Amino acid sequence: MRRIATSIVTFVSWHRRAIGALLAAASVLLLAEALRTPVETVDALVATVALPAGHTITPADVEVRALPPGALPDDSLASPDDAIGRTLAAAVSGSTVLQPGSLANDHRAADGRAIVPIAVSDDGLRALLSPGDRVSLVTQGPDSMVVLCSDAIIVALPSGPDPAGRLADATQRPSTMILVEVPQEDAANVATFGQGVGVSVILGTV
Incomplete structure (x- = not known):
C-alpha cells in the first residue's frame, strides 16, 4: 500500500502541470454546460417608473420582464394589454x-x-360613496365655497394602506384616498386641492 501511495505522489509531482491543465479544462466545460442550461422564467408586467394612485397607465409606464416563477405573486399580470388604459388604485x-x-x-x-385621487378622511362620508356615484367637488375659497367640479364620478375606494406617500405613516392606516373621474379641464385643480388644501364631496351635482 505504501509503495502504491509513493508511486501516486511521484506521478502527481512529475505531471502536476498537466493535471492542473486538465482540471482547469474540466471546470471550464462544466461552467459552459451550466450556462447553456436554461433558467425557467415567466413573463411578468412591471412598472418602469414610480406611478401615483389614479394614474392612467400608458405603454411607456410598463414593460414585460422574464422573471423566476418563485419571485412572482400567483396572479401577476403578463401582458401590457392587461393594464394599458387602466387606472392604478394605489401608488407603485x-x-x-x-x-x-x-x-x-x-x-x-x-x-x-x-x-384623479383625492383624500376623503371622513369615514362616514366614505361609507356613503360607491363606484359610479356622481358627485360634486368643492373647496373653501377666500370668501365662500368654490366648485372645482360639478361632474365627478367615483371610480374606486381603495381599502389598502394609504397609497399617498405624503399621508402614509408607520401605522399603515387605511387609505383615505378615493379615485374620481373628472373632465380633463378640471383635473389639475381637483388634484391640487384634493391632495393638498382639501376637497369636500357633495352627493349629486350642483
Missing part, C-alpha cells in the same frame, strides 16, 4: 410587478376625462 414604485389588485376595477377614463 419602479419595477413593481403589477397585479389585478393594483388596478381600479375595470374602469377606463372616458374620452376627455381623467382619473
